[in-house]
Amino acid sequence: MPEPEASPPTDPIAAPALISGVWRHDGSWVDRTGPYIRRTVSRAHATTPEEIDEALAYARASVRTIGALAPASRAAVLERASALALERRDELARLLALELGKPVKDGRGEILRVADTFAVCAAEARRLGGEVLPVAGWERGVGNTALTYRAPAGVALAITPFNAPANLLAHKVGAAFAAGNTTLVKPPPQAPAVSNAVVQLLLDAGMPPAAVQILHGGVEVGAALCADPRVDVISFTGSSAAGAAVARAAGPRRTVLELGGNAATIVCEDADVEHAAAVCARTGYSNSGQSCISVQRVYVQRAVYQPFLDAFTKQVQQLKVGDPLDPDTDVGAMVTEEAAERVVSWAAEAARAGATVLCGGTREHATAAPTVVAAPPADAKVVVQEVFGALVAVSPYDSFDDVLALCNVGRFGLQAGLFTKDLRRAFTAWRELEVGGLVVGGSSNFRLDHLPFGGVKDSGIGRESPRWMIDDFTVVKTLVLRDLSIWGDN
Incomplete structure (x- = not known):
């Protein structure tokens, strides 16, 4: 495969809105x-209130057209x-x-997942069906027949985050289209060009223009879309605070929220300490830690705490930091300077409270x-809040019951990792940890796109994966x- 070009483009990439089947180039841009590189790389069309209304009207008018497509056509x-x-x-x-x-290297991995996600959505479209219900199993049902099928909800709203804008757009639009819906996409302001590129990819694959629209903008665009009664179902991925605002605006309508975590x-x-350290180093800093399941807290049994800490720190120090266009780079930039400053300030705050900053x-x-x-206080921000950045906190624990309790403290519960050879511990953790998923033999930061994914507590509502979506x-x-x-009448 050819390597990406070493130099960025000289002109910003235009990211127009797609409304009523037309790319909109008029109006103002952001x-x-x-x-x-710290200069303009893309420019997004600023969606107006009038365009939001037009898009919603077009989506409602398209419901029957898209719903009438055979599942086989959607799958193709x-x-x-x-x-x-x-x-x-x-x-x-x-x-x-x-x-x-x-x-x-992370971006190529994300696009590989996009391909997988679309393929899984296609398979799920082919599996759509219903049931013959056991109506005659009760006396009042004798002599009757009852059937069900799954009908499209109508208009779906997909609000996507900046950290995995391509794959999470694929999840939402792919599953919505597989189910027979038309979708309004509100992409993150930080990734307008890549979001447009994924939508263009779908159109080039034959998706009818009536099935997808893309409206760029900030919170005001998302709020207007969430509050509009012409939207039937909302799928949102983002922070817990933003998710709460989405839920309030949505009211009684169906809402799926995949929110934050401090995994x-x-x-x-009994774990292979060197292996665990290598895995945690690789998955704690990929995408600069900007993942809701990125390794943020590592709890190590005290007997192997120091060997793990030494091995882990060594692995982290070997990560290559620099130009994201360099194929050898492990850690690039965070989404903004403010996000990077959060890592610096939270680490310094933990150090003032008694922790040791071993590197970075x-x-x-x-x-x-x-x-x-290393060893931050239990109430430090790096422990109880979501850092969403290139920082991992490592702490010792004594008993297995202790560490399960430590993991459960706080308002998040998305996913956890466990390195052990003891199957009884694995089942105990699966039962006792207040999370939506547990990875045994790996870190928290592992996901297969065809498996159910989501959390409990403030980490969200519902599960994000094509079948469950x-x-x-x-x-x-x-x-x-x-x-x-x-069944017969007697």
Whole structure:
């Protein structure tokens, strides 16, 4: 595969809105400054209130058209989209590097997941069906027949985050289209060009223009869309605070929220310490730690705490930090300088409270040096809040019961990791940890896109994966046939 170009483009990439099947180039624009190169890399159309109203009206008028497409037709489009994602992998990874500072090696991984996600959505479209209900199993049902099928909800709203803007857009639009809906996309202001590129990929694969629109803007655009009764179902990925605002605006409508986390990984005394350290180093700083399941807290049994800490710090210090367009870079820039400063200030605050900063704790513009904080206080921000950055806190624990309790403290519960060879511990942790998912033999930062993903507590509502999302993007419709039975009348 050809390597991405070493130099960024000289002209900003235009990211127009797509409304009523037309790319809109008129009006005002908002610039996106690349966090690593620190100059404008893309320019997004600023959606107006009038355009929001037009898009909603067009979406409502398109509901029957898209819902009438056979599942096989939807699946064929999604399969072509999967193939196109692989063909355009380098191009899309380069856009991620420019707009977000994401290393191209991480970007290529994200686009591979986009291809997988579209393929899984296609498979789920082909599985859509219903049930023959056991209506004659009760006396009052004898002589009747009842059937169900899953019908499209209608208009879906997909609000996507900056940290994985391509793959999470693929999840939401792919599943919504597989279910037969038309979708309004409100992408993150930090990634307008890559979001447009994924939508263009779907159109090139044959998705009808009536099935997808893209409206750029800030919180005001998202708030207007969430509050509008013409939207039937909302899928949002982002911070817990923003998710709460979405839920308030949405009211009683169906809402799926995939929110934040301060993911914990447990390393038991029977673990392969060197392996665990290498995995945690690799998955704690990929995408500069900007993932809701990135390794943030590592709890290590006291007997192996120091060996783990030494091995982990050594691995972290070997990570290559720098230009995200360099294929060898492990850690690029964070999304903004403010985000990088959060890593620096929270590490310093923990150090003032008694923790030890073993490496990092500095930044150059938006690039935060990979930071290791050892033994922070239990109430430090790096423990109880979501750092969403290039920082991992490592703490010792004594008993397994103790560490499960430590992991459960706080308002988040998305995903956890566990390194142990003891199957009984694995089942105990699966049962006792207040999280949506547990990875045994790996860190918290592992996800397969065809498995259910989501959290408990303030980490969200619902599960984000094509099969489970289709449940949210459809409604069950029941047909009762009176005095007509496939079961017999006696």
